Amino acid sequence: MGIYEELLDHKTKLSLVGLGYVGMPIAVEFAKHIDVIGFDINEKKIAQYSSGIDPTGEVGDAAISESSVDFTSDPARLREARFHIVAVPTPVNQDKTPELAPIVGASRTLGKQLQPGSIVVYESTVYPGVTEDICVPILEEESGLTCGVDFxxxxxPERINPGDKVHTLRTIKKIVSGMDADSLAEIGKVYDIVVEAGTYPVSTIKTAEAIKVVENSQRDI
Known part of the structure; x- marks a missing residue:
């Protein structure tokens, strides 16, 4: 039985690491179908979510109150999940270089709790190579596991535009990539749970990272 089937049978959980404008809508949507742990290091934000308050304004207080997302700031809870989505911000420094501290920190936190047989999917905007060349070594170092063998x-790439209530996670085709054919298939099936527009697989992780950078450039220029 793969992770997809285990999620549907409630035998494992999905974790969402980073509950901001991007992560929160993803967590709420998945929680309509499977068990979701919503993790953020910001304890104030977790307290607001747990009280039914949406500080992002992306999904609204009612949706938060009705959601079954299990909100927590306790990293140990990540051990309960085998499918992890990392959606932390990646701002730009004053010198126009990407600030990778949030994604590095998230990888360290997750790596310490990572269990064998897990899949980790990054959604944060990064330049091509970050997932495999920066994040994977951190996950391996912190977990003691080997990527491709143990996880x-x-x-x-997240494709939602904060504040856009028309083009949402459900209605925008989702680009997916994996380190091999098996992970790509599993990741696609999991996202198909919530993305009504379907998924679009691409050949490599670096290709997916590049697509995100180009799309952001087209949107912002």
């Missing part, structure tokens, strides 16, 4: 990784 798999993928990249699926």
């Amino acid at each position: 798999k990784v993928g990249y699926s």
Whole structure:
């Protein structure tokens, strides 16, 4: 039985690491179908979510109150999940270089709790190579596990535009990538649970990372 089937049968959980404008809508949508742990290091934010308050304004207080997302700031709870989505911010420094501290920190936190047989999918905006060249070594170092043997990784760029209530996670085709054919298939099936528009697989993780950078450039220029 793969992770997809285990999620549907409630035999494992999905974790969402980073509950901001991007992560929160993903967590709420998945929680309509499977068990979700919503993790963030910001304890104030977790307290607001747990009280039914949406500080992001992306999904609204009612949706938060009705959601079954299990909100926590306790990293140990990540051990309960085998499918992890990392959606932390990646701002730009004053010198126009990407600030990778949030994604590095998230990888260290997750790596310490990572269990064998897990899949980690990054959604944060990064330049090509970050997932495999920066994040994977951190996950391996912190977990003591070997990528490709004990766990798999993928990249699926977030494509929602904060504040846009028309083009949402459900209605925008989701680009997915994995480190190999098996992880790509599993990642695609999991996202198909919530993305009505379907998924679009690409050949490599670096390709998916590049697509995200180009799309952001087209949107912002």
